[in-house]
Amino acid sequence: MSAPSNHDVIVIGGGVTGAGVARDLALRGVSVLLLEKGDWGAGTSGASSWMIHGGPRYLEFDWDTTRLSCEDAGHIVRIARHLVHRCVFLLPVLPGDRHGLERLETAMEVYDRFQPLKLAQPHARLDATQARLLEPGLAPDVLGVVTMEEWGVDPHRLVWANVLDAVRHGARAANHSRVTGLIRAAGAVIGVNYQAADGTRVEARARVVVNAAGPWVPEVAAMADAQVRLRPAKGIHLVYDRRLSNFAISGESIDGRDLLLVPHGPITVVGTTDDDFYGDLDDVGVAEDEVSYLLQGMARVFPAIRDHRPVRATAGVRPTLFAWRRYEDDLSRRFQVLDHGSGLVTIAGGKLSMYRLMAEQTADVACARLGVEARSSSSSRPLPGAEAELADPAELAREHHLPALAVARLQARHGGEAPDLLRESGARGRLVCRCEPLAEAELVHAARHEQVRTLADGFRRVGLAAGPCAGAACVERAAAILGRELDWSDSQRRQAVGEFLAGAWRGRAALLGQSGWAQEELAYGARRGWPTS
């Protein structure tokens, strides 16, 4: 056991909320230790719809949530401008739909009142002919389309940007560090025991411990004999290896739920399901019928989706606040900050687009306990990469002998810090993967400065193996690069590759039709012995 470290606050949970709490506190000058048992954003945040949206759906329930979501989305768009992209939704209306064009347009007219809060433009309405010019893959019987703007974001990079900013303001942050227990004295929580990434057991002390563990919140609270009730809800998404359309498209499932197809950078995400979840939070799988449910709903408005094959599926569990009897979709996405009065503060509920507000209010409670009077500045201070203007990608590409596409992708992750990153790594002109395309310099930087410890961390941080090859063409090379940077032995490198491919397989298994299985068999044979773990 190492000597205990001392902090003002320990934050448990490295999703977007925990990272946001750590950043908010660090910006106020509070000393923070942030712990994540897996990788940054590897849980609920990473399995989201990748949307910073205002929640027009909540107009039927709760306009305050819509207003709060839009206000905070506006803050996020400003502080993370390099990480967000405009998503323009086509909301098609088909014969027999629950909402006709007039009702739908009314809802968007109301939503337009909130749109300026998040720097978005008002809706438009197109007839069927014009709508099919915008998206020829829409169903032939579409009656018309109403449009709506939202913002998309790479949640993994958003989480990391918050972690990085916290660290740059004095916080300590450790991923792959699992809290094994809370330290208590005279009924108060005074610290945590955790197992660090290298397996060592560590004790850390703090005056306040923040439980920001998402769906694991009840588990952490129970360590202090506190009870927090959630109604966890599972959501899956299908991921396609390219933009199926330049526009996001809304659909409706067979049971009348809203579904979304959203292009984000070079991929398309289709989701989501919303089902009560009672299983193991550390092993959330995807079932074939969930895939069929999403495809059926989206194919009704966008039949072209049947011509493409998803490359992976993601599954996550929302930490929804507890309520009895309600249908899952009707549950509030509100959040609660709970001061257990024992040095433990829990943040529960909420959603990605309100993460900054959730973090600010949680930090307010922690600061009140600490007697810190500094106010939050997280809504106005830009995240790393958002301060400087972007350099010309073509010019950077020439300077570093890379394709401009690779540089533009890199800028979408690192913003104004891209030139320094490229100059520092020394890996001039080399790509790890041609189909993503990922510059070796970026992967080296991720290993040296972004706490990438596994190939899966590389997938989250820099899109390693996120392209059509799904790692087949690049994972060995990536393992060699990471192995060099992290001092892996040959057997560690082989094990890393095996673990990555086995994890990728789990993300694909529910998606394979007959031809997909044949391709998997071929890949298996080609790799002679994969998967090894």
Place this chain on the structure above:
Amino acid sequence: MSRSSALARLAAAYAAHEVRRRSGRGGGRTTASAFETRYARDGLRPLTADERGGLPAMSGCINCGLCALVAGRPGGVRPADLATAYLRDYPLLAAAASDLGPGASMEAAAAACPVGVPLAEVSAAVRRLSG
């Protein structure tokens, strides 16, 4: 705000919408071209009907490299790269236009493709969307 209050406000908005529409003061319809102009800065250009129809075949590259043996690497970009890397992130293509060298013999490259990726159409789509 309660749910009943939210629904009442939506109902009032719907009534106002219908009054405007029936009195001819409703919002106009947008055309696809006006919409495209509105979002040109974001690189959100629609796919054409031909591109939409051809996209499944254009997405079928297995990255075997035969096309590069036939057509080379115009501007350093292999024909397969156009299908696997470029024809994915359409809004970024304008920033990557400098990667696209002079046109190679995409017909020959396509003829060599063992899975029938229409590389000439891929190249045309990438160039249109990057323009």
